Amino acid sequence: MDLRLSPTTMPVTVRPGLASKTASTQVAGAADGGFSGALKSALNSVSQAQNQASSLQREVQMENPKVSLEETMVAIQKAQIGFQATLHVRNRMVQAYTDIMNMQV
Known part of the structure; x- marks a missing residue:
């Protein structure tokens, strides 16, 4: 490795x-x-990482000798971390919106 x-x-x-x-x-x-x-651009980047992980996973399942299992696992983890970060950003944005809407003017 x-x-x-x-x-x-x-x-x-x-x-x-x-x-x-x-x-x-x-x-x-x-x-x-x-x-x-x-x-x-961040959402596009996360989407590309997920698509790459899916294609690598498919290649490993089809036993392509050019694609290693380690490379596939790293790509899957990168996609998962990116998705989790995106989910946290979304949750923070929804919470900020809720806080602003609940403010008294």
Whole structure:
């Protein structure tokens, strides 16, 4: 099992040459779509992770020798963590909405 960090698994701040690109993209994204744009991109990212995990799972079930079980399990865990984080954000947003609606003006 290879545990070295590849450019896709490194934290953003450590990736060579990517931190400046990410910062400029985040500023542009915040100006263009604001919170809704950030939320939409996060939901798309979670959806892509779930789709990738499903396809890897299907390939393992079909006994594709190019897909490892470890890779599949990591993809499934990433998708699950992303979904849980999305669920927590949704719950916080609903709670904030409820708190604002219950305020007396």
